[in-house]
Amino acid sequence: MVTIAHISDIHCSKTRHGRTGFKPEQLNAGLREVNKLNPDVVVITGDLTMFGFKEEYKMARKYISRIESETLIIPGNHDSRYCGYEYFDEYFGYGNISLKFPNISIIGIDTTIPDLDEGNVGRGKLRWLIGNIKKMPKKNFKLVAMHHHLIPIPHTGRERADITDGGTVLKAMINAGVHMVLCGHKHTPNTWLINNLAIVNAGSVSATKLRANTRNSYNIIEIENNSIDIYLKEIGRKPKPMANLTKTNFGSGLMFGDQ
Ligand SMILES: [Fe+2]
């Protein structure tokens, strides 16, 4: 079994004008929980900072360096504000990276556009992404991580900041045989299953900006041959099952690994 802790939207920030959008106590508790869980990988789907400032990147790197598992980190729209993408490269390395585990391949893609809340993949990066997915072993379970969500998420109010080429990217992911896309951005956990592609959204682990009836949280994903369990882990609470994907509800797309 491969266990993934999926964290998103940390939003490290310093107090400005008497307020901050960041809850360090939630991040501290979340990191303690994640280290205790000891997952194979921690995927962080962006918005490490609030404004992309150097002081925020320094904070984010300090917190993230406490993670004892391997990490895959991509930037979010907040990290690309004020040319913050330059700090992202400096502090975390270029945002398109990949990891391989037995039977599982993960790749991250930067969907941010400087100074805009919306994001896209774009034709050039999509070609790069598909090329890398094609290089993944055929039998592997294939995951793509991006900050912006491919399709709208319920309970998030007016839809105005999803990926601008979502339809094209969604179809490309399905055609390329991707099994799961991990997203952040809306601070609202959710799971969709479309044409054997699971789209899993993580909430925010430590931002004050939360929508009604949501708490600071992250997701835990357990991947085994023929069965995937996705749990919502609200900070300080027991994991809540969000989805169990098996051959029955996932279709032939779930078959991976040595059969
Ligand atoms: Fe965010």
Ligand SMILES: [Fe+2]
């Ligand atoms: Fe975001």
